Amino acid sequence: MRRRAICRESMRPIGYHVGPWCAVLVLFCASLSAQQPGIQNPYTSVDDEAAGARLFRPLCAICHGLDGNGTLGIGPQIRRGLPGRTTDLDLYETIRDGIPGTGMPPFTFSEKERWQVVAYVQSLRRTAEAKESASAGDAARGAKLFRGKGGCSKCHTVKGEGGRRGPDLSHIGGDRSIEELKRSILSPNETVSPAYWELRATTREGVTVTGRRLNEDTFSLQLLDSQQRLISVMKSDLEEYDLDKNSVMPSFERKLSQREIDDLVNYLATLKPKGARR
Amino acid sequence: MRPLGGTILLALWALVLTAQVSYEDLLSAEANPENWMTYSGTYKSRHYSGLRQITRENIGDLELKWVFHAGTEGKLQATPLVVDAIMYLTEGNNNVIALDAKTGRRFWTYVHTLPKRVNTVARTNRGAALLDDRVFTGTLDGRLLALDAKTGNVLWSRQVCDNTKGYTLTMAPLAVKDKIIVGTAGGEYGIRGYLDAYDAKSGEQAWRFYTIPGPGEPGHETWENDAWKTGGGSAWVTGSFDPDLNLVYWGIGNPSPDWNGDVRPGDNLYTGSVVALDVDTGKLKWHFQFTPHDVWDWDAVQIPVLVDREFRGRPRKLMLWGNRNAFFYVLDRETGEFLLGKPFAKQTWAKGLDENGRPIKLPGTEPTKEGVKVYPAAQGATNWYAPSYSPRTGLFYLSVWADYWGMFYTGEPIFTAGNRYDGSLVERIYPNHMAEKDAGYGAIRAIDPETGERKWEFKMRGVSESGLLTTAGDVLFSGSIEGNFMALDAETGKLLWRKNLGARTDNSPITYLVDGKQYVSVKAGLALYTFGLRE
Numbered sequence: 001m002r003r004r005a006i007c008r009e010s011m012r013p014i015g016y017h018v019g020p021w022c023a024v025l026v027l028f029c030a031s032l033s034a035q036q037p038g039i040q041n042p043y044t045s046v047d048d049e050a051a052g053a054r055l056f057r058p059l060c061a062i063c064h065g066l067d068g069n070g071t072l073g074i075g076p077q078i079r080r081g082l083p084g085r086t087t088d089l090d091l092y093e094t095i096r097d098g099i100p101g102t103g104m105p106p107f108t109f110s111e112k113e114r115w116q117v118v119a120y121v122q123s124l125r126r127t128a129e130a131k132e133s134a135s136a137g138d139a140a141r142g143a144k145l146f147r148g149k150g151g152c153s154k155c156h157t158v159k160g161e162g163g164r165r166g167p168d169l170s171h172i173g174g175d176r177s178i179e180e181l182k183r184s185i186l187s188p189n190e191t192v193s194p195a196y197w198e199l200r201a202t203t204r205e206g207v208t209v210t211g212r213r214l215n216e217d218t219f220s221l222q223l224l225d226s227q228q229r230l231i232s233v234m235k236s237d238l239e240e241y242d243l244d245k246n247s248v249m250p251s252f253e254r255k256l257s258q259r260e261i262d263d264l265v266n267y268l269a270t271l272k273p274k275g276a277r278r
Numbered sequence: 279m280r281p282l283g284g285t286i287l288l289a290l291w292a293l294v295l296t297a298q299v300s301y302e303d304l305l306s307a308e309a310n311p312e313n314w315m316t317y318s319g320t321y322k323s324r325h326y327s328g329l330r331q332i333t334r335e336n337i338g339d340l341e342l343k344w345v346f347h348a349g350t351e352g353k354l355q356a357t358p359l360v361v362d363a364i365m366y367l368t369e370g371n372n373n374v375i376a377l378d379a380k381t382g383r384r385f386w387t388y389v390h391t392l393p394k395r396v397n398t399v400a401r402t403n404r405g406a407a408l409l410d411d412r413v414f415t416g417t418l419d420g421r422l423l424a425l426d427a428k429t430g431n432v433l434w435s436r437q438v439c440d441n442t443k444g445y446t447l448t449m450a451p452l453a454v455k456d457k458i459i460v461g462t463a464g465g466e467y468g469i470r471g472y473l474d475a476y477d478a479k480s481g482e483q484a485w486r487f488y489t490i491p492g493p494g495e496p497g498h499e500t501w502e503n504d505a506w507k508t509g510g511g512s513a514w515v516t517g518s519f520d521p522d523l524n525l526v527y528w529g530i531g532n533p534s535p536d537w538n539g540d541v542r543p544g545d546n547l548y549t550g551s552v553v554a555l556d557v558d559t560g561k562l563k564w565h566f567q568f569t570p571h572d573v574w575d576w577d578a579v580q581i582p583v584l585v586d587r588e589f590r591g592r593p594r595k596l597m598l599w600g601n602r603n604a605f606f607y608v609l610d611r612e613t614g615e616f617l618l619g620k621p622f623a624k625q626t627w628a629k630g631l632d633e634n635g636r637p638i639k640l641p642g643t644e645p646t647k648e649g650v651k652v653y654p655a656a657q658g659a660t661n662w663y664a665p666s667y668s669p670r671t672g673l674f675y676l677s678v679w680a681d682y683w684g685m686f687y688t689g690e691p692i693f694t695a696g697n698r699y700d701g702s703l704v705e706r707i708y709p710n711h712m713a714e715k716d717a718g719y720g721a722i723r724a725i726d727p728e729t730g731e732r733k734w735e736f737k738m739r740g741v742s743e744s745g746l747l748t749t750a751g752d753v754l755f756s757g758s759i760e761g762n763f764m765a766l767d768a769e770t771g772k773l774l775w776r777k778n779l780g781a782r783t784d785n786s787p788i789t790y791l792v793d794g795k796q797y798v799s800v801k802a803g804l805a806l807y808t809f810g811l812r813e
Contacts, residue, residue, distance in 0.1 A: 058691070058701060100351065101351050108694075108696035216711075218737075
């Protein structure tokens with residue numbers, strides 16, 4: 001692994017920070033014990049995390065959100081790692097180089113500052129994961145409930161099977177914490193993704209159209225209607241239209257027992273992309 | 279064959295003679311609307327063209343003539359230039375392309391090699407300048423280039439600013455007399471901004487105007503401690519020029535750090551201001567500050583629109599300005615005197631303007647730790663995209679983010695050279711029209727400069743980052759963030775024609791004439807679309 005990291009670095013254009021960075025890497029590599037897998041962050045103390053937070057809050061949170069959850073809708077969530085960028089070194093390099101073609105710029109922090117930001121980002125991940133470990137329940141029983149008594153698969157797809165009315169849940173365990181999953185089941189109206197708001201429109205001929213609003217501009221609306229058809233309507237052809245921002249999913253608070261809800265949540269938490277951390 | 283050969287030779291000779299842009303051509307651009315020779319069309323920057331083939335009546339015959347796809351990484355945000363049927367377009371990665379303006383076919387490409395790291399919040403370029411037989415463009419790595427207009431070869435290259443410290447060049451330069459004027463972007467990096475003039479032939483520096491006065495200079499007292507050294511004051515959109523007054527006018531960006539003013543007490547001149555500079559020396563003639571001690575990121579980089587018309591009963595040389603801070607201003611451009619100011623969009627930060635045009639700020643509107651809700655939000659009620667003025671209707675037009683609010687928070691201002699120096703967090707830079715009940719809306723509004731009153735409004739669902747173009751055919755062209763390209767009646771705001779181009783429009787449409795036929799070009803996504811009348 002030491003070799004891999006150094007090779008990566010040596011592929012960078014000659015004359016651009018290669019010299020000093022190689023020297024730093026060699027020092028880090030030399031200082032790591034033989035058992036350690038890959039390059040790890042040498043700055044992980046509480047003080048380092050705090051220093052990282054001081055840089056993260058004004059510079060990174062502007063896009064990724066204060067707790068790295070991506071809810072600002074500008075940068076992605078980073079508290080659960082990004083596909084292909086999960087190690088300390090991956091994060092370090094992303095901060096140093098940015099991601100060309102995206103809004104992620106390179107940051108010219110010192111090496112120490114970059115590692116301190118990495119330490120803080122990893123602490124956000126630990127906090128998110130700590131919340132997850134508090135879950136109880138049996139995933140196998142939850143899977144049965146999902147397809148059977150709960151009736152979830154009528155509206156939700158998991159790995160290609162299920163309905164289209166609600167969100168595809170194939171990766172929901174990677175996107176939501178245990179707490180958030182539980183809240184969605186018990187109080188579905190608390191957070192309803194705008195992609196699942198129900199459109200109700202009446203044409204000038206008096207025909208009623210309902211369905212999920214997929215897109216909208218000044219002149220038209222696109223939707224998946226209640227017959228599961230993709231249709232597009234011109235606003236000029238509509239008498240009126242409205243969006244119902246409540247969830248079409250009922251609360252399961254009284255429909256399932258506490259144990260069943262725990263089972264279901266535990267099953268949902270297992271639904272993650274391949275290779276993602278458990 | 280001989281006569282034909284002679285004709286071709288003659289035509290080529292004519293091209294050699296005419297495919298140059300002299301300073302005199304730039305001065306008379308208004309009278310020669312077949313070309314679009316500067317960023318804003320003419321030195322007066324009205325984004326208005328005297329072409330009148332495309333009208334309200336025949337707009338239905340508008341059809342697509344050609345599309346050019348940029349191969350760029352980053353945005354395509356440039357306003358193209360056209361002279362004698364040759365179009366010059368810049369890409370976000372600083373490539374420059376010369377095209378046949380009739381067919382969209384490429385003559386040449388200048389390929390710019392950027393360093394792997396570019397410190398910028400906007401990987402973009404807004405266009406070029408033309409003078410004599412040269413094309414001038416600024417680059418993200420801080421160079422001003424002079425290219426041969428016939429080949430794209432580099433004639434000279436000048437390092438204007440240091441990108442490792444967050445400075446970039448993103449604006450289209452302005453060619454005036456024998457000089458090329460360009461300013462530095464980087465207001466989110468704690469720069470100390472400047473405008474530079476270079477000799478067009480040699481590339482030698484003629485003058486520099488620092489947008490933040492140094493010790494001993496007037497205005498320096500509006501900064502405390504050492505804040506002036508990292509005070510921002512970028513210049514990232516092209517200015518205007520009045521040859522009679524020999525003044526260039528330029529809008530100056532936000533102070534740094536953007537959203538935490540505690541480290542920079544004072545008015546922070548000349549951020550959030552327009553400056554009038556002697557074009558020969560770069561000396562300041564006057565300034566007007568729209569937003570003293572800005573803490574909301576309301577750059578005053580809007581294009582100064584120069585208009586000569588009667589105002590309150592007497593002919594005046596005016597400057598019209600729709601500012602990011604939601605106020606519309608009329609200034610006397612000889613003296614900088616404030617003549618009129620009125621909100622053109624919802625704002626909650628000022629009680630109004632005093633008799634000198636200084637805002638009377640309302641308490642409780644500056645960012646706090648807990649967050650403060652203010653209209654307009656950080657992108658402002660309008661921004662850098664071109665407004666327009668039609669001398670036929672006498673109206674000023676601008677793209678508006680209506681009923682647009684944001685949450686402003688203070689944070690820790692930590693300056694490290696080359697890194698962002700926002701000093702804070704803001705939320706809701708872009709409203710989400712798919713998700714929010716009170717997202718506001720995008721609008722094109724027409725304002726009567728005499729009163730500041732709104733004459734009409736065209737409502738869009740989403741906000742727009744498209745500039746505007748008006749023509750002597752009384753048509754107003756604009757795009758939208760939704761991907762629509764639209765033609766409105768410039769008198770009434772009624773929608774006349776539209777096409778879905780499928781991606782956001784964030785440059786400004788232009789119009790030009792080739793072989794006696796009028797064309798309109800607009801960018802959507804990474805492509806440039808050119809329309810003309812059906813034959």
